[in-house]
Amino acid sequence: MDMGGLQIEQDGQTLRILLSGVWGLPSAAGLDRRIAAIHAGGVRHAVIDTSGLERLDTAGAVLLHRLWRRLAAQGAKVEWPAPRPEYRTLFDYVADSGEGKVIRPPKESGALALVAWVGWLTLFFLREARRFIAFIGRVAESAAKVALQPRRLRLTSMVHHMEEAGLRAIPIVGLLSFLIGVVMAYQGADQLRRFGAEIFVVDLIGISVLRELGVLLTAILIAGRSGSAFTAQIGTMKVNEEIAAMRILGLDPVEILVLPRMFALILTMPLLTFYADIMGLFGGAIMAWSSLNIDLNLFAQRLQDAVSLKTFFVGLVKAPVFAALIGMVGCYEGLRVKQDAASVGRLTTRSVVQSIFLVIVVDALFSIMFSIMGI
Known part of the structure; x- marks a missing residue:
């Protein structure tokens, strides 16, 4: 099984990013570092090519969405031509879930927090x-x-x-x-x-x-x-x-x-x-x-x-x-x-x-x- 890869080609004002192998949890750390190092450098157009992908799981979809947001934040217009339907569905799910946003837990009421603290102290x-x-x-x-x-x-x-x-x-x-x-x-x-x-x-x-x-x-x-x-x-x-x-x-x-x-x-x-x-x-x-x-x-x-x-x-x-x-x-x-x-x-x-x-x-x-x- 080929670990996930990422290759960057630039042609004038177009940046082409080729994804290959398996984009999943085992390769997530290395891919995340490579995504964080990408700089569009004034490029106006970016194309994400997933034709070489063998498999994409949820962790890979999170990384793909992170790549998309990074390129867009640097001023590039991002395209994803002819994605496979299952990849697109997983990508849309990650995008809708608010990946990258800070999700704060609901605030507990004061009385409930006091009861929890008293219970913890008693057990201690x-x-x-x-x-x-x-x-x-x-x-x-x-x-x-x-x-x-x-x-x-x-x-x-x-x-x-x-x-x-x-x-x-x-x-x-x-x-x-x-x-x-x-x-x-x-x-x-x-x-x-x-x-x-x-x-x-x-x-x-x-x-x-x-x-x-x-x-x-x-x-x-x-x-x-x-x-x-x-x-x-x-x-x-x-x-x-x-x-x-x-x-x-x-x-x-x-x-x-x-x-x-x-x-x-x-x-x-x-x-x-x-x-x-x-x-x-x-x-x-x-x-x-x-x-x-x-x-x-x-x-x-x-x-x-x-x-x-x-x-x-x-x-x-x-x-x-x-x-x-x-x-x-x-x-x-x-x-x-x-x-x-x-x-x-x-x-x-x-x-x-x-x-x-x-x-x-x-x-x-x-x-x-x-x-x-x-x-």
């Missing part, structure tokens, strides 16, 4: 939740193996990540907690002064910092600092095919990469939360002393009366749960990185957003549960 969240729950199952399985055989735990790696995620986070956690305490005391004092109840600013600071703000602020900082680092580290290893090499050697990436990081966060988050609580109370005490003349002894006495040990433990018990969520989300997104550097940045951003979102959702669930339990 369900799919992501199923994958993440499956990953939690893998982590739990690996953790059970380590519990049965403690020698499998990568102690050196865990201590290293405790230093990176815990010890090196002390300055930023302490500074921001101190400032949050200052802001809480200042704003609370400004409102309570109107009612002559300045002393209750101690209650405000103690309950809000110990019960909610200390652990929540620490979790958000760790999600942005350590969770993103976990995703970037594991993602870079994925791009460099180090994780594939682990699997070839029979090593479990979850046991080697995920568990040390997650255990490191679980152990260090309560300590960081305790430190954040102390710094938040200290910042509030300094602000109360400077703006309300509440000395440190009076602040400590009022804090002891207003806040029980139960309030402190309500905030502290959330820390390991938040740590496990942040560690698993960071490692999960890192293991999902594709073989390109762009996905490392994209999934690092996603891990931070998801970690903070889950921390706030779980914190709300804790609040509901403690409220039901009367704590």
